[in-house]
Structure formats: C-alpha cells, structure tokens
Amino acid sequence: MEHVREELDRLILKGGYGYASISRLLGRNPAYVQQFIKRGSPRKLDDQDRKTLACFFGVDEQVLGGPANPVTDGMVEIPVLDVEASAGFGAVAASESAHTRFGFDERWLRHLTSAKSASLSIVGVKGDSMEPTLSDGDEVLVDASDHGSRLRDGIYVLRSDDALVVKRIAIKPGGRQITIASDNPAYPTWHDMDRSEVHVVGRVIWFGRAL
Amino acid sequence: MEHVREELDRLILKGGYGYASISRLLGRNPAYVQQFIKRGSPRKLDDQDRKTLACFFGVDEQVLGGPANPVTDGMVEIPVLDVEASAGFGAVAASESAHTRFGFDERWLRHLTSAKSASLSIVGVKGDSMEPTLSDGDEVLVDASDHGSRLRDGIYVLRSDDALVVKRIAIKPGGRQITIASDNPAYPTWHDMDRSEVHVVGRVIWFGRAL
DNA sequence: CCTGATTGTAGGAATTTTCCTAGACTCGAA
DNA sequence: TTCGAGTCTAGGAAAATTCCTACAATCAGG
Known part of the structure; x- marks a missing residue:
C-alpha cells in the first residue's frame, strides 16, 4: 500500500x-x-x-490502488437474423436497421467455440419439432463454419426449401449416411440420408429461452 | 443521494x-x-x-450510488455475478477479477421485462435440481426487483445459508403460504412455507445454455 | 542582499467516520 | 408468562479524516 x-x-x-x-x-x-x-x-x-x-x-x-481493470473491450456482438428474409434464395436486402443482437463476452465465447465471430449468427426457433430441447421462440447461436467434413452428432440448422429448420443429426459410423431427427417424437425421423441431400447452415452451439 | x-x-x-x-x-x-x-x-x-x-x-x-453503466447504442450489458463471493454472509472479499457479462438488445429486453437494467444480473446454475428445465452450467437472467409482494408463480433464485439456489415457487391461492419445488422429481418439495422464511433474490426471466 | 509570493512541513483543531454500549423491543422456547 | 437471544435505536466515545495555520525554505525580481 x-x-x-x-x-x-x-x-x-x-x-x-x-x-x-x-x-x-x-x-x-x-x-x-x-x-x-x-x-x-x-x-x-x-x-x-x-x-x-x-x-x-x-x-x-x-x-x-484502484481495482483491477475488468477489460471492457472483449464484447462480441452477434446479430439476430431475420429468418423471413434470409431463408429464401432471393437476394437478401441487408437492412442495417432494426436488427436485434446479443452481446457475448469474448473469453466466454472462446470457451464455447473457436469460430470467428463473423461466422456466428443467431436465429429464432419456430415450431415445436425440437421439443423438449428447443421450444418455439428460443434463440439459437449458430456456428456457420462448423459443417461440411466437420459434421458430427449434434443439433444443426438446415435449409429446407425456403425455410430454416432445426434438426438433430446423427452420423452413421464410418459412412456418408446420416440420420436426421426431431427431438419431438411426434415428428418423423429420416434414416440413411446422404450428406449431399441436406444443406447445412451451421451447428447450434448455444441457445437462450425466456421463461 | x-x-x-x-x-x-x-x-x-x-x-x-x-x-x-x-x-x-x-x-x-x-x-x-x-x-x-x-x-x-x-x-x-x-x-x-x-x-x-x-x-x-x-x-x-x-x-x-456507483458509477453509471455505459449503455452503448441500445445494448445493455448485464454482469455475471461471482456466486462464490456473493452468496454468503461470511465477510467476503469482493473479488475484483474481471466479470464476464452478456449484452442484450434494449428493445428485446424490454419485451421480456419492464425492469430497469440496473436490477438485472446473471447467475450460473449449479447442480441438477432443476432438471430438465435448467441444467448445470446454464446461465440465468435474474430480475432482482421482482419479488416481495410481487411474488408469483415461477422460477426464482433464493438464498439458502451460504449459497444461491434456483427453485420453482408456487403461490397457494389466497394466502401467504408458498410451495418450493425442484423440477427434478428426485428432489423433495416443501409445501406450505411462509413467505418470510425464504430469502428471494429475484425472478428468473431468461436462461442460456451451451449445447 | 532585501522583498514578496509561493511552497513544503508539521502541529493541532474541526469534522466525519466508525465503533461501542445500554435500553427498548420482538420473537420463540421453556 | 417468563426467560433468553436477538434486533433496532440512539447517545456518545474512539479513531480517522480533513482542514487550518504558523513557520521555515525556496525563488524571482529588484
């Protein structure tokens, strides 16, 4: 002192x-x-x-003699995508305004993924097909860099025609075949699909839900 | 002042x-x-x-009476509390170490609660007593202004001796009696407790979970 | 070398903070 | 009801703080 x-x-x-x-x-x-x-x-x-x-x-x-500095700059902002606008293949007008977004602590985020923040985005969940894991209205954090050959068991955002859907993917050991399932047993499961048949947007690595 | x-x-x-x-x-x-x-x-x-x-x-x-929190263009930062340090009554050396924090869009947040951001904080969940609703490692957003006479059915953060715990509270119609339950049926439920017996920290209004 | 202004220093007064303590009160157990 | 343990309260003591002041030292301009 x-x-x-x-x-x-x-x-x-x-x-x-x-x-x-x-x-x-x-x-x-x-x-x-x-x-x-x-x-x-x-x-x-x-x-x-x-x-x-x-x-x-x-x-x-x-x-x-002051307090240790709480490093105030390590904040990463991830935008929430407007699904209506982004799902289709039509050119998306990148509207700057009115995008809500979440902020994550940089260290915390690096704990979760090594992906660059530019490849992260947030999407709102629609429907009950992933109950009880994900509910309607949840917001999921998607890592768009985590697909292709790195595909592994987990929950992914897929593009289906003009909409984004969230499904659970399981890899058939040793092969190119994959299983696509909804956690809600009321929905069907597709076995032995070829990887090339599905368009993977990214892996769901985190979600938030209001109570 | x-x-x-x-x-x-x-x-x-x-x-x-x-x-x-x-x-x-x-x-x-x-x-x-x-x-x-x-x-x-x-x-x-x-x-x-x-x-x-x-x-x-x-x-x-x-x-x-502390310094005002800088709100950068519509983004509200909520600190994550160091539970180890904050829960107990034993004289605690407030750890200065850099707090991680989350950022929420102001509009999005106001959608969720009318509480002032100063009364919000984030706490990490420990244990499995609230499975399947909340899991170990989840981060919950707590509204510290939402208790007392405004207590109602929902999930709350309570102070129990030297620790913070998350429980589901149900109000017995018409009375001062409340029920405190854990969502995990493996844990007991306490019926007919008096409100004055429990120390409510705040209401859980949102949570995030890594997958 | 003088003079006047300003500074650092230290003693101690004035004020505020912090602690101690005794009395009134509440609450629960015997 | 009575007792004991705990609380809130308020008065005042103890300690720390903040301020005031006088004195010596320094320095620039005459």
Missing part, C-alpha cells in the same frame, strides 16, 4: 506540479496531498480522487 | 435480512448499516462496501 504513495509522489515530481496544485485539483485543502504522501493520512484515496488523478496523469487507476 | 439509503433499506427489508446481518456481511460493527440508513452517517458508502452489497443483492452498483 505504501507503494501507491511513492508512485504518486514520483508522478508529481516528474511533472513538476507540486503538492499544493494537485491538492487544488482535487478540490481539497493545499496540504491534502502532502499529508497523504508524507503522513499516510487517508489510508486509501477516495474513489473519486483516484479517478481524477489517474485521469490527470494518464495512468491506470490500478497504479494508484 | 438520499435515494441510495432508501433503496438499500428496501432491499434489506424485502429480503428480510435485517441491518445487523448486512453489517456483518461488510465486516463492520452491527450498527453500521442502520447508521448509514437512518443517520446518514457515512455520507457515501465505501467503494468496497458498495461492490459487496451490489453483488449480494444482485443489483448493479449504480443503484447504490
């Missing part, structure tokens, strides 16, 4: 400001900073003062 | 904690919180104390 006083002392000395003027900067009496450094009078700097000083000297608050 | 005292008072009252235990949470003398609220003794809360309280009650620091 003494380290903070020395650091502040050095900063003031280097800049040639003098204790008095720095005290005035804080809106305190002229002896305030001198007391802090030489007498250790306020054991800690007030939160507000610390901010002011860190800003003034252009150093991190941490140097003056 | 008085608003902060009232807000803290309300939080303590609603949760039914009492001033003394909250004072102990801060590692202060038992009269400390009472003095702050009734006498206005420390004009401001110490930075450290504010963090601890915000974490404990699952609200944003802003509510307790």
Whole structure:
C-alpha cells in the first residue's frame, strides 16, 4: 500500500506540479496531498480522487490502488437474423436497421467455440419439432463454419426449401449416411440420408429461452 | 443521494435480512448499516462496501450510488455475478477479477421485462435440481426487483445459508403460504412455507445454455 | 542582499467516520 | 408468562479524516 504513495509522489515530481496544485485539483485543502504522501493520512484515496488523478496523469487507476481493470473491450456482438428474409434464395436486402443482437463476452465465447465471430449468427426457433430441447421462440447461436467434413452428432440448422429448420443429426459410423431427427417424437425421423441431400447452415452451439 | 439509503433499506427489508446481518456481511460493527440508513452517517458508502452489497443483492452498483453503466447504442450489458463471493454472509472479499457479462438488445429486453437494467444480473446454475428445465452450467437472467409482494408463480433464485439456489415457487391461492419445488422429481418439495422464511433474490426471466 | 509570493512541513483543531454500549423491543422456547 | 437471544435505536466515545495555520525554505525580481 505504501507503494501507491511513492508512485504518486514520483508522478508529481516528474511533472513538476507540486503538492499544493494537485491538492487544488482535487478540490481539497493545499496540504491534502502532502499529508497523504508524507503522513499516510487517508489510508486509501477516495474513489473519486483516484479517478481524477489517474485521469490527470494518464495512468491506470490500478497504479494508484484502484481495482483491477475488468477489460471492457472483449464484447462480441452477434446479430439476430431475420429468418423471413434470409431463408429464401432471393437476394437478401441487408437492412442495417432494426436488427436485434446479443452481446457475448469474448473469453466466454472462446470457451464455447473457436469460430470467428463473423461466422456466428443467431436465429429464432419456430415450431415445436425440437421439443423438449428447443421450444418455439428460443434463440439459437449458430456456428456457420462448423459443417461440411466437420459434421458430427449434434443439433444443426438446415435449409429446407425456403425455410430454416432445426434438426438433430446423427452420423452413421464410418459412412456418408446420416440420420436426421426431431427431438419431438411426434415428428418423423429420416434414416440413411446422404450428406449431399441436406444443406447445412451451421451447428447450434448455444441457445437462450425466456421463461 | 438520499435515494441510495432508501433503496438499500428496501432491499434489506424485502429480503428480510435485517441491518445487523448486512453489517456483518461488510465486516463492520452491527450498527453500521442502520447508521448509514437512518443517520446518514457515512455520507457515501465505501467503494468496497458498495461492490459487496451490489453483488449480494444482485443489483448493479449504480443503484447504490456507483458509477453509471455505459449503455452503448441500445445494448445493455448485464454482469455475471461471482456466486462464490456473493452468496454468503461470511465477510467476503469482493473479488475484483474481471466479470464476464452478456449484452442484450434494449428493445428485446424490454419485451421480456419492464425492469430497469440496473436490477438485472446473471447467475450460473449449479447442480441438477432443476432438471430438465435448467441444467448445470446454464446461465440465468435474474430480475432482482421482482419479488416481495410481487411474488408469483415461477422460477426464482433464493438464498439458502451460504449459497444461491434456483427453485420453482408456487403461490397457494389466497394466502401467504408458498410451495418450493425442484423440477427434478428426485428432489423433495416443501409445501406450505411462509413467505418470510425464504430469502428471494429475484425472478428468473431468461436462461442460456451451451449445447 | 532585501522583498514578496509561493511552497513544503508539521502541529493541532474541526469534522466525519466508525465503533461501542445500554435500553427498548420482538420473537420463540421453556 | 417468563426467560433468553436477538434486533433496532440512539447517545456518545474512539479513531480517522480533513482542514487550518504558523513557520521555515525556496525563488524571482529588484
């Protein structure tokens, strides 16, 4: 903790400001900073003062005894695709406006997938075919880079004619054959389909649901 | 500034904690919180104390007089609480370590709840007691302003001794009695509990799950 | 070398924060 | 009901903070 006083002392000395003027900067009496450094009078700097000083000297608050910086830049925004517009093959007008989106912590996201954020998108689930795993209205995070030869057991978003559908895919061991199923047993399951028959949009790696 | 005292008072009252235990949470003398609220003794809360309280009650620091959370163009950031640190009454060293957080579209969020973003937080689910609705590792969005007299049927985060737990609450029609249940039938259900017996942190309004 | 202005220093006063304690009260168990 | 343990409350003590002030040192301009 003494380290903070020395650091502040050095900063003031280097800049040639003098204790008095720095005290005035804080809106305190002229002896305030001198007391802090030489007498250790306020054991800690007030939160507000610390901010002011860190800003003034252009150093991190941490140097003056502040909290470790919570790295504020690691936020990745993933847009929610408008399914109505994106499902068909017709050219999609990329409307900039009105897209809702989710933000994920970068570290958290890297925990989930190694995919680049550009290949991620969010799609709303329609219908009950994937109950109880996914319900109508859920939002699923889709990794568009995770298909093709990397296809493996799991839940995928597929393109079917002009719509996006969510299905569970199982790989038949050793072959090119795959099974496409809906978790809801009321829906049919297709066995032994060829990979080339299905258009995989991407793998579902996360979903959110309102309660 | 008085608003902060009232807000803290309300939080303590609603949760039914009492001033003394909250004072102990801060590692202060038992009269400390009472003095702050009734006498206005420390004009401001110490930075450290504010963090601890915000974490404990699952609200944003802003509510307790902290710095305003930057809302970047329609995106609301909700912090993930460090449950290990926030749940218990034992004096807790509020860990400064970088909190992960999620971002929600403001419009989307308002669709989900009318609560102010400052009263929202995210908690990780531990254990299988809420299977199949919630699984271990899920992240739930908690509305800390939605309890007390507004308690209604639904899933809530409760404080139990030194841990946070997620349970389903059902209100017995017409009375103060409530039922606390786990969705997993392997866990017991408690009937006819009095509202004052449980410490409600907030209502679960959304969750996310990795697949 | 003087003079006046400003600074750093340190003693101590004024104020605020923090703690301690005793009394009134509530609640549950005996 | 009585007792004991816990709470909230308020008064005031103890400790920390913030401020004030006088004094010595420094420095620039005469």
